[in-house]
Amino acid sequence: MPTVLAIDDAQESLISVRIAARGCRLLTATTGEEAMRMIAEHIQSVDAVILDLMLPDIDGAMLCATIRQHHAMVPIIPITGHPEALRKIEHMGVSLPIIKPAESTEIRRALQEVLGMSLPAVELDASQQAIQQQFDFSTRATNGGGYTANGHIAGVLDYEERPELLSVRGATWEDLDLALVEKHIQRAISRRGYDGTDDPLGYLRHHECVVGSGFHPTPTLVGLIAFGIRPERFLTAEIDIAKFSTPYEEPGAIVKRRTITGTAFTQIEGSLAFLDTLNPQRSRMEGAERIDEHAISPHVLREVVNNAVLHRDWSVRGAGIQIKLFPDRLEVMSPGGLPPGVTVDTIGRTPGVRRNPVLAELLRNAGYVERFGIGYKLIYRVLEEWGLSAPTIIDHGGFFSVSIPALRFEPREVPLAGAQPIPPTLTGRLREIVTTVEQLGGAATRAEVQEQLRRIMEQRSNEQPRKNLERLYAVDRRQLQRDLTELVQIGLLFEEGRTNKRRYYRQRPH
Template sequence: MAFANAEGGCIVVGIHSGAVDGVGEGRLNDLREVAQDFTQPVVRTRAEVLTTSDGAHVLLLRVDPGERVHETTSGDCYLRVGDESRKLGFAQRQELEYDRGGAPFDGTTVDLGVEDLDASQVSAYQLAIGSSSPESMLRARGLLTRQGRLTVAAYLLFGERPQDAFPNAHVRILRYRDVERGTGAGLTLEDAADVRCEGSIPQQITEAANVIEWFLPDRRALGASGRFERIPVIPRDAWLEGLVNAVLHRSYSMAGDHVRVEIFPDRLEIASPGRFPGLVDPSRPLDISRYARNPRIARVCSDLGIAQELGEGIRRIFDEMRARGLTDPVYTQTAGAVQLTLFFSDALPREVRESLPAGALKVLDVLRRVGRPIGTGQVADAAGVTRPTASRHLQRLQDAGLIKWEGQSPKDPRAAWRLT
């Protein structure tokens, strides 16, 4: 039940501490019927019995993600979070039900067959995973039923134009002249700055990334090469991760909304239909465990190199913004969507930045890029300055409370500077 309420999973019965102890034949049938007897709605499972060379039986139960929230016949509800199954309280269950509802998810079937997919995209993915045929490739990823019908995920991933069946399965990108959208005659939307990216999910992400890169302002700043160069106001990896998360994990059952990327003079906002899972506190995004609303879509995009399925996406966005010295990302949740806001502003207060010499700011950028404590000599080498100059700048930064020296004594060879 916990797996079905999350993103599915696999249970093996008959192995203990890495050794096969087997399941008695009299128990195999009872275990197969557990879902039928003790869960409602019934959790969908596929059972397979494996037999070892010495005749011991191991039961393999594959659990599909559920379309609705499942509970025991006694009314208890559980959710798989990380490596544990948590019993949900009333409020937590209510959030999960709000998130799931009774709407279709990416494993729901559509009245289409393999012939309705874009043959070139199917062939490219088939080659990528080394499958013998399109049908076997689709079945291996849960994209085709035994009856030969496509799932929603298959059509969104490989359809030539999925918007024919899912009109709001697209990304819309808008750029404004002012920090407020405005309304009516006061609308601040720039001319020809409203772009809709359609096609399959991989095509949407690729096209949207190109448009965002074109729309985003840039500035001259010290780059990793040690020279001043043009760089975007927000790190590409940060906004790209936010875009990918929004497309992959949006609620495709919410037919009335689409992924929206809005670019203002001071920030970038990415809104994705659907709420966080039931146990998530949006004010603490770094504590969010991995949760895939669309596990089939996420798996295919992982194979294509678009996503990694490691649960590191939000952490990566924070790391990229902090490495550039920008304000932390902000997540907000409305009744039907999650919004990520990436600000263009520096994390340092203006008065602090203006009080520091350019050399000290250059040293601060070095520490941000490295992302770990390093010694004075390493700072000097990375910044291209002498050791005494680096020491002087480091002291200014320490006086400003921006960095801290850690060591046992002034001559400690392991002493290092770290960001506060």
């Protein structure tokens, strides 16, 4: 059990410290004389010091220097109602200064940061609640209506349920991108009619993206997730996406793979863009109208990715979100298990966001989610409309997985009606490319054609000498692009779109 020494003459501050330091052995001193005695007798066994800089009988800077003489490495958290007093101790290696009046949540976060551990959540008895509520009210009044998370009494916030509010070791104010915060606020104003503060620091404080005062506030976990500069330096902020050519994870079955890092917004946008290139697609004609079909609904993809980012436990290190696209399904695995209070049976029917409500509000402000609680309902509805089974959701304890069935596009064995016939003089390789586009439903990207050619070559490896098969199917990317361009020029294929999203059709797209 860590030992904390609190030196403060204000009883309301000591009440907050006692609440914040639950789970620690607490030593207190209310005068300079008591403080000097405590330092002499106990400082070598103390793990953190909370120091009031304005004691009536001793100078705070002198007391701080005395602590440093006895213990050069012990973390010192200065607390004061006079910010100018902090200038005297800037050079003494103090940590996370706090401006009075301070709520116990702020003190607790600072303690967890310097101790490098989570302190247990506690409940207050009736008398403690009354005192704490009175002090919290005066704190909010003094701070001009300061923000208290989700209406919790300060000091009893359960960090096991709200890991997004923890501070992150090593992260500083300079690790936040204020330009990104400004863009986010403008987007919230234009898209959502947001009418709160447009000051980046005020917005960060209101949404608990920073904690503490003094020199510079410190980013919380949600602050880094939403607005951090390369947040992957401090936590596992990544989504690993892989497409498999087989229904199971087998050696050599990965066709494409990419890891998306960055803020929550970057991860969502980057993942959806990459999944769009992997999501099998075909076109069919109904009269003069072309109907585009995806193996997985883009609406479902967006909801799945949004929910994975929103409901994962961001405090889990070494594990990110995994998205795996198989021929018959999409699998998503999120660290941390299902959120508290949510079960496999109640997911989609449980109101509210249980794990990351601040991140949820930021995503809503930016227009990434329309309304909380409708994501899984939309997924179930779309799958039912498509005649597919409901998603399979499993809580594995350390993570939870969601499996979404996909449409299976059966290959066509005959040319599409209305398509120009394949001339008998066409070379074997070009003939195979045209046939492959037909088998893929009459429309495909270059990557899909290349993947299908490789698969056919493997399936026929026992039928012909490998040299003959490679002549037909082992086409590198540049050669395949030249062949596709030639087929477009002679009218056997039609193209639409740009770069990696360009699709090739056997019939002219309308």
